[in-house]
Amino acid sequence: MTPVRKSDYTETCPACGHEVSSSRLKRNLKVCPRCGKHGRMGARERLEALCDKGSFRELYRGVGSRDFLNFPKYAEKLRQAKELTGENEAVVCGVARFGGEPCAVFAMEPGFIMASMGSAVGEKITRTFEYAMKHSLPVVGFTASGGARMQEGVLSLMQMAKVSGAVGRHGNDGGLYITVLTDPTTGGVTASFAMQGDIILAEPGALIGFAGRRVIEQTTGTVLPDDFQSAEFLLSHGFVDAIVARTELASTIALLLRQNRKRRPA
Amino acid sequence: MTDEKKAAVEMTIDLSEDKPMTAYDRLKAARATTRPTSQAYIERIFTERIELHGDRHFGDDPAVIGGIGFLGERPVTFIGIEKGCDIDDRMTRNFGCPRPEGYRKALRLMRQAEKFGRPIVCFVDTLGAYCGVDAEERGQGEAIARNLLEMMGLTVPIISVIIGEGGSGGALALACANKVYMLENAVYSVITPEGCATILWRDAARVADAAKCLHITADDMILFKVAERVIPEDFDNFDEMCRLLAHQLDADLTELCKLSPKRIEEDRYERFRRLGIIEEKTENPRIVIKTKLPRININKDILKRILHRK
Numbered sequence: 001m002t003p004v005r006k007s008d009y010t011e012t013c014p015a016c017g018h019e020v021s022s023s024r025l026k027r028n029l030k031v032c033p034r035c036g037k038h039g040r041m042g043a044r045e046r047l048e049a050l051c052d053k054g055s056f057r058e059l060y061r062g063v064g065s066r067d068f069l070n071f072p073k074y075a076e077k078l079r080q081a082k083e084l085t086g087e088n089e090a091v092v093c094g095v096a097r098f099g100g101e102p103c104a105v106f107a108m109e110p111g112f113i114m115a116s117m118g119s120a121v122g123e124k125i126t127r128t129f130e131y132a133m134k135h136s137l138p139v140v141g142f143t144a145s146g147g148a149r150m151q152e153g154v155l156s157l158m159q160m161a162k163v164s165g166a167v168g169r170h171g172n173d174g175g176l177y178i179t180v181l182t183d184p185t186t187g188g189v190t191a192s193f194a195m196q197g198d199i200i201l202a203e204p205g206a207l208i209g210f211a212g213r214r215v216i217e218q219t220t221g222t223v224l225p226d227d228f229q230s231a232e233f234l235l236s237h238g239f240v241d242a243i244v245a246r247t248e249l250a251s252t253i254a255l256l257l258r259q260n261r262k263r264r265p266a
Numbered sequence: 267m268t269d270e271k272k273a274a275v276e277m278t279i280d281l282s283e284d285k286p287m288t289a290y291d292r293l294k295a296a297r298a299t300t301r302p303t304s305q306a307y308i309e310r311i312f313t314e315r316i317e318l319h320g321d322r323h324f325g326d327d328p329a330v331i332g333g334i335g336f337l338g339e340r341p342v343t344f345i346g347i348e349k350g351c352d353i354d355d356r357m358t359r360n361f362g363c364p365r366p367e368g369y370r371k372a373l374r375l376m377r378q379a380e381k382f383g384r385p386i387v388c389f390v391d392t393l394g395a396y397c398g399v400d401a402e403e404r405g406q407g408e409a410i411a412r413n414l415l416e417m418m419g420l421t422v423p424i425i426s427v428i429i430g431e432g433g434s435g436g437a438l439a440l441a442c443a444n445k446v447y448m449l450e451n452a453v454y455s456v457i458t459p460e461g462c463a464t465i466l467w468r469d470a471a472r473v474a475d476a477a478k479c480l481h482i483t484a485d486d487m488i489l490f491k492v493a494e495r496v497i498p499e500d501f502d503n504f505d506e507m508c509r510l511l512a513h514q515l516d517a518d519l520t521e522l523c524k525l526s527p528k529r530i531e532e533d534r535y536e537r538f539r540r541l542g543i544i545e546e547k548t549e550n551p552r553i554v555i556k557t558k559l560p561r562i563n564i565n566k567d568i569l570k571r572i573l574h575r576k
Contacts, residue, residue: 062546062547062548063544063545063546064544064545064546064547065544065545066543066544066545068543069479069480069481071479072466072479073466088547119541119542119543119544120542120544120545122542123542123544126539148434148435148456148457149456150456150457150462150465150480152456152543153455153456153480153481153482153486153490154454154455154456154480154481154482154486154487154490154492155490155492155541155542155543156456157434157435157438157454157455157456158438158492158538158541158542159541159542160414160435160438161414161418161438161441161442161538161541162538162539162541162542164411164414164415164418164442165418165419165442165534165535165538165539167415168415168416168418168419169419169535171415172419187435188434188435188456190407190411191395191406191407191410191411191414191435191439192410192411192414192435193411194407194411195405195407195408195411195412196411196412196414196415208407209402209407210395210397210401210402210406210407210410210435211395211397211398211401211402211406212397215397215461216397216398216399216402219397219398220397220398220399222399224399228399228402229402237403237404237405238405239405239408
């Protein structure tokens with residue numbers, strides 16, 4: 001039996017009810033050792049676990065959101081999110097290596113207002129693509145999001161176009177863009193940079209879709225099957241390239257980066 | 267009073283002069299079934315038209331219409347989201363909520379325009395992209411994402427006119443333009459005010475409050491630089507209104523066509539690159555980050571006026 005450390009506590013898998021110590025769960029990348037349920041992972045935690053050890057260097061940490069519309073409860077929500085996650089915004093960006101291959105990375109933080117995309121998230125990801133283009137780097141992005149952040153009104157919507165422009169330019173320059181769709185990736189993020197990767201991977205069981213499940217059920221008056229909008233559903237409909245278990249992700253990304261090195265200019 | 271009558275009173279728009287229109291009034295005006303739809307504008311603005319159908323993958327979405335016509339001497343690709351003019355037509359057209367094949371049809375026509383160097387004019391009027399099982403199965407998210415990606419890279423000028431509702435990603439998929447016009451009472455929003463009210467207050471009936479909070483009117487769009495022009499509405503003299511709109515489109519396209527193809531793409535990129543309001547801190551307070559990117563300078567007085575208007 002693993003000795004239980006003082007800081008350790010027991011966590012229960014929401015899928016199978018298996019009890020596991022938090023340190024063991026962390027070592028297993030938040031994947032339940034019994035049923036393989038992929039638990040949600042914070043952005044920084046994910047980057048530290050998946051990138052080559054010590055290779056992650058953060059960029060644009062100072063960029064944050066402003067409550068410029070005086071939107072109800074937004075300032076409070078931002079404050080709580082910062083406290084809860086220790087992050088300044090719902091996405092963490094930077095440069096890192098996978099299997100020695102350098103790349104620009106971003107990972108979205110589900111604990112930060114459901115990783116919704118406002119002006120700051122759009123700005124950080126756009127800058128990451130511009131940085132990658134300038135330095136001839138591929139981009140690896142881990143998406144998770146409830147969609148556009150309504151608290152910033154129409155300017156959140158505009159971030160979809162802004163990021164898409166940067167993705168397009170990076171791609172036209174010959175840059176590789178790999179997206180990893182994690183639970184949950186929905187709304188305006190699905191309808192923009194999550195689905196724009198040259199290679200689109202997904203974690204097992206992740207919820208991925210455009211419209212929310214409840215909205216579809218209300219609109220159509222039907223009850224949806226459990227696997228609707230799961231990663232497996234998207235794979236069978238041809239919208240993701242592969243489903244990769246979290247424990248295999250780092251090596252898969254390293255392989256893809258090695259296979260898709262940028263063409264040398266003629 | 268019967269419920270039906272109550273609803274009718276509720277939907278009446280108060281146009282008395284002493285009371286300025288609220289965001290909710292404008293939302294109701296934008297959704298009014300008496301409002302002209304894309305078809306009506308296209309018929310009056312373009313001559314010698316041909317409508318083109320189908321996405322070449324799955325089908326032909328009646329919620330999106332498109333084709334080629336002349337704006338003055340200039341061949342132009344037109345695309346519009348069509349809500350339909352009577353109840354049967356509205357049902358056929360899914361009330362102007364496009365499915366993925368609608369967006370793919372639009373993209374096909376835009377690629378064609380790019381090939382032949384034709385400017386593109388889009389008319390946007392949708393509650394949002396259709397939320398249905400079939401739409402999800404065929405990749406609604408992917409279809410919109412693809413449109414955004416490719417529209418941002420086109421080297422022909424694009425002008426989008428929001429004629430009624432600009433509903434979220436489903437509207438943006440036809441509005442990654444060099445210039446965006448808003449009709450006077452058109453609205454543009456990241457989420458339906460009903461959806462916003464449900465999330466905020468668990469009460470879809472507080473739609474008026476949500477509409478105010480979201481800042482969805484044409485004035486707001488000008489303030490945030492999301493739109494360039496507001497087009498006055500005059501549905502009683504609709505032919506004349508369309509003549510003026512055609513004139514405006516022609517003038518702006520003439521200006522945009524003077525730019526090189528590369529500059530047209532850059533113009534659109536820079537237009538969207540500026541959008542967003544953020545704060546930027548540094549770890550060391552003595553260092554001031556000077557951002558090269560142009561930021562929106564919001565006039566505080568105007569912002570106050572808009573935020574606190576009744």
